[in-house]
């Protein structure tokens with residue numbers, strides 16, 4: 038398939054919206070990461086997204102809307118919490134998991150009774166959704182398992198020849214995917230951490246918001262403890278993810294020791310003839326780390342390193358925890374402690 042890579046002019050956005058209406062695939066920028074969009078209500082179009090990404094079909098998609106009121110197309114009842122969260126965080130990097138209407142095809146939801154909904158804070162994304170007049174299902178615009186794309190060149194690298202249109206945009210402001218919050222049950226639970234943290238959500242709704250207890254824990258550790266029942270509640274969180282081509286190792290511990298150990302291991306491995314990339318972030322600069330994380334992984338791959346040694350973030354807050362979530366998955370929980 039020939040992919041059109043287009044400047045985000047109004048004319049081109051309208052053209053892309055037509056492609057969505059006709060059941061085609063359009064990659065587009067959002068404030069978090071680039072998305073790969075299709076008509077969320079068209080089973081055939083959604084199946085094409087799974088194929089283009091090489092994504093397991095039990096992993097549900099997030100449905101993107103352009104106006105808060107459009108959530109009514111996807112779910113019936115809006116609880117006071119949902120209304121509150123919409124008022125406080127939309128448009129923005131918060132996905133809410135709500136009970137789904139039957140009009141949302143099962144393929145879009147990965148067979149679940151719920152659906153993820155998000156109103157992105159990006160003009161190009163919102164115009165695309167608005168002109169298509171449809172809710173748009175959009176996972177991150179990467180090949181399944183690869184680092185999420187935060188720059189248009191990352192999207193081109195993964196999806197050129199596999200989608201109809203790639204809309205160009207700026208580098209993504211946030212850099213990690215949206216916070217996924219389950220609001221379909223009694224407890225508000227974060228299934229995927231992001232820029233919007235439990236503390237911020239709690240302040241808005243005035244009640245407890247918990248993290249999925251499986252987050253940032255090595256699945257092998259859970260198994261060893263005989264806790265197989267602890268399965269991540271977001272299906273996407275159980276897959277190997279965000280992985281660079283190189284082998285990756287995380288050094289965890291007290292900050293100064295971490296940096297020293299990263300550099301020691303680098304020298305050691307270079308001595309063995311390996312090309313080694315290093316991933317270290319500024320102390321306490323978690324928003325910056327989120328912004329840079331996936332781009333740095335891809336850059337290291339381009340440099341052709343055999344191995345990436347990363348320093349774990351220390352004294353993390355909610356955003357730092359979200360970055361560590363990505364780092365741990367990228368490295369397949371390959372950690373040394375100092």
Ligand code: TXA
Nearest residue numbers: 069071072097151152153176177214215271272273274
């Ligand atoms: O920031 C984002 O959310 C980006 C941009 C493009 O909007 N999209 C994104 O989509 O990250 P994706 O498909 O890569 O990740 C969606 C995550 C997966 O972990 C999936 O399992 C979870 O959300 N998810 C979606 N619908 C769900 C549902 N009904 N129940 C539980 N988890 C759900």
Ligand code: MG
Nearest residue numbers: 176177185214
């Ligand atoms: Mg993804």
